[in-house]
Amino acid sequence: MVSKATVKRLSSQTQQYAREPKQNRSKASLERLLSSASEILAERGYNEFTLQEASKRAKVSIGSIYNRFSGKDDLIREVHARELGVMEVETAVLINELRRKExxxxxxxxxxxxxxxxxxxxxxxxxxxxxxxxxxxxxxxxxxxxxxxxxxxxxxxxxxxxxxxxxxxxxxxxxxxxxxxxxxxxxxxxxxxxxxxxxxxxxxxxxxxxxxxxxxxxxxxxxxxxxxxxxxxx
Incomplete structure (x- = not known):
């Protein structure tokens, strides 16, 4: 199982569409936003995904979202990059575990x-x-x-x-x-x-x-x- 620390580290490396937060509080709010956006996208799909719902669920203001992203599509691209990063870590762990079994x-x-x-x-x-x-x-x-x-x-x-x-x-x-x-x-x-x-x-x-x-x-x-x-x- 991949640790939360590893996932968090990888997620920070794959953030290319968001303006990089410098304060710990800002980093935490961005992580909440990405997690909430991922949940909403999985539950409702693209057409029913709204920044308003992401803002409400993540408990971050609409203004702070637009301060980091140009809009809905940029946020979803960041969610995509984050998800692929998590899968990359999990794949590496699986490969290593299988290789060790010889x-x-x-x-x-x-x-x-x-x-x-x-x-x-x-x-x-x-x-x-x-x-x-x-x-x-x-x-x-x-x-x-x-x-x-x-x-x-x-x-x-x-x-x-x-x-x-x-x-x-x-x-x-x-x-x-x-x-x-x-x-x-x-x-x-x-x-x-x-x-x-x-x-x-x-x-x-x-x-x-x-x-x-x-x-x-x-x-x-x-x-x-x-x-x-x-x-x-x-």
Whole structure:
């Protein structure tokens, strides 16, 4: 579990849209504002998010919000940066914990699938509206893509530490394909970038188990089995 101190430190490093507070009281009020804004965005989405509600919930004045942000979109961009920072810390912790266990590929794939899935699930309520915003906000989209590539890359590099156990001609490509399938399937279940009615479709634990089995079957399969068979006519 990531400590609050670590999260707070990382959050301060990712604040690029807010004017940097210098007093401890100001820093505390900014932290309350970002936390409240994140909660409201997760609960109501972008369209129903208002600075007035954020001000009321965080117990900060509208004037102080405009003193730090140019408006609603800048505040949400800061919430986005803060959320990605928290996920980055959690990912680093997970990677280190899994690496210390020195698991073989057969144990590592299910472990990574589960931990990556739980990471997405923990943050799914805020990721849903943020991913919707990314479709119309170039700043959010660019930062999100960069963060996603970095986090997925960390998990892929961990898997490739067991490269000698992967029975594919191109282990890097094989691992990348597996993660594309894992991410797409988990995102669909959690409603990240999909229609609301799809959220929660199917059993979560069964999905994790199925994804682990499919990935292992692919990574451990012999390359010759995947080559196209010659046609009967030659």
């Amino acid at each position: 698991l073989q590929l057969r144990q590592l794939v299910p472990a990574i699938t589960k931990e990556f899935g739980m990471l997405l699930k923990r943050h799914s309520k805020i990721l849903r509206p943020l991913m919707g915003i990314a479709s119309v906000d170039e700043v959010v989209a660019k930062r999100g893509k960069m963060h996603f590539a970095q986090n997925v890359g960390d998990f892929e590099r961990l898997l490739l530490e067991r490269k000698s156990e992967i029975r594919q001609e191109n282990p890097e490509r094989a691992v990348s394909i597996c993660f594309q399938i894992i991410y797409a399937s988990l995102s669909r279940h959690l409603g990240l970038g999909t229609e609301p009615e799809i959220i929660g479709e199917g059993d979560w634990d069964t999905l994790l188990d199925d994804l682990s089995r499919v990935s292992l079957h692919f990574l451990l399969g012999h390359p010759d089995q995947l080559k196209a068979e010659p046609s009967a006519t030659g």
